[in-house]
Amino acid sequence: MAILPLDFYLEQSVLTITEALLGKLLVTRFDNQLTSGLIVETEAYNGVNDKGCHAYNHRRTARTETMYKRGGISYIYLCYGIHHLMNVVTNEADTPHAVLIRAIEPQEGQKTMQKRRNKKKIDYTLTSGPGSMSQALGITTAYNGNSLRSKTFHICDAGVNIPAEQVLRRPRVGIAYAEEDAKRPYRLSIQGNPWVSKAK
DNA sequence: CTGACGATTCACT
DNA sequence: GTGAATCGTCAGC
Numbered sequence: 001m002a003i004l005p006l007d008f009y010l011e012q013s014v015l016t017i018t019e020a021l022l023g024k025l026l027v028t029r030f031d032n033q034l035t036s037g038l039i040v041e042t043e044a045y046n047g048v049n050d051k052g053c054h055a056y057n058h059r060r061t062a063r064t065e066t067m068y069k070r071g072g073i074s075y076i077y078l079c080y081g082i083h084h085l086m087n088v089v090t091n092e093a094d095t096p097h098a099v100l101i102r103a104i105e106p107q108e109g110q111k112t113m114q115k116r117r118n119k120k121k122i123d124y125t126l127t128s129g130p131g132s133m134s135q136a137l138g139i140t141t142a143y144n145g146n147s148l149r150s151k152t153f154h155i156c157d158a159g160v161n162i163p164a165e166q167v168l169r170r171p172r173v174g175i176a177y178a179e180e181d182a183k184r185p186y187r188l189s190i191q192g193n194p195w196v197s198k199a200k
Numbered sequence: 201c202t203g204a205c206g207a208t209t210c211a212c213t
Numbered sequence: 214g215t216g217a218a219t220c221g222t223c224a225g226c
Contacts, residue, residue, distance in 0.1 A: 043207070045207075052207070053207090054207085059223095061222075061223070062222080062223095063221080063222060063223085077207090077221085077222090078206095078219095078220070078221055078222090079206060079207065079208060079221095080205090080206055080208055080209080080218075080219070080220085081206085081218075081219035081220035081221070082208070082209075082218065082219060082220080083207095083208050083209070085207060085208085087207085100207060102207090125209095129208070129209070130207070130208075131208050131209060132208090132209075141221090172207070173207085174206085174207055174208070175206095175207055177206090178207095201225100201226085202224105202225090202226085203223105203224100203225095204222105204223095204224095205220105205221105205222090205223095206220105206221100206222095208218105209217105209218090210216105210217090210218090211215105211216095211217085211218105212214105212215085212216090212217100213214085213215080213216105
C-alpha cells in the first residue's frame with residue numbers, strides 16, 4: 001500500500017486534509033509489533049486564528065514548535081498527564097496547522113492493541129477516542145516530530161474512498177476556552193461507523 | 201519557582 | 214452522572 005506523499009500534507013486547507021484523512025490507514029510498527037487501522041474520526045486545528053489551536057495568536061513555545069514545522073510529521077503531546085494525543089502536522093513551515101486523529105477502525109495487530117489497552121475483550125472502545133487510539137498503536141510523545149512517511153510510522157492510501165455525503169461534521173469538544181471557534185464544524189467522522197468515538 | 205490547568209478516560213455511585 | 218488520575222506546560226511573580 002502506498003505511503004501518502006509529502007504533497008498530501010502541504011495542501012493549504014487543513015479542512016481538506018482533515019476530510020481526506022478519513023479512510024486512510026494509520027500504521028505503526030513499534031517494538032516490532034505491526035498495528036494499523038482505518039482513520040474514521042479526525043479534527044482540524046486551523047492555525048493562528050483558531051482559538052482552539054495551541055498555536056493560536058502565533059503562540060510559539062517549546063511544545064508548539066513541532067506544529068510550525070513543515071507538514072508530514074506528527075505532533076504528539078501529553079494531555080491530562082495521562083493521554084498521548086496524536087496530530088498530523090500539515091502545510092508549509094511556519095503555518096501551524098494540524099489534524100487530531102481521534103479514532104480508527106482496527107485492521108492489523110488487534111491482539112497487540114488489546115494487550116496494550118489492557119482489555120479482556122475487544123470492543124468498540126479499543127481504538128475510539130484520541131487517547132485510546134494512541135495507546136492501542138503504541139504512540140507516545142517519544143515520537144513527537146517524527147516523519148509520517150517512515151517504515152515504522154506512516155499513513156497510507158488504502159484505496160478507501162469516503163464520499164462527501166458520508167462525512168459527518170460536528171463541533172469539537174473539550175475546548176470551551178476556544179469560545180466561538182469551539183462551535184465550528186471541525187470534527188469530522190465517517191457516518192455510521194461504529195468505531196467513531198461517542199459524541200458528548 | 202510556583203500554581204493552575206488540560207484537544208481525556210475510566211471506575212464508581 | 215460525577216470525580217479522580219497524573220504530569221508537562223505555561224504564565225506570572
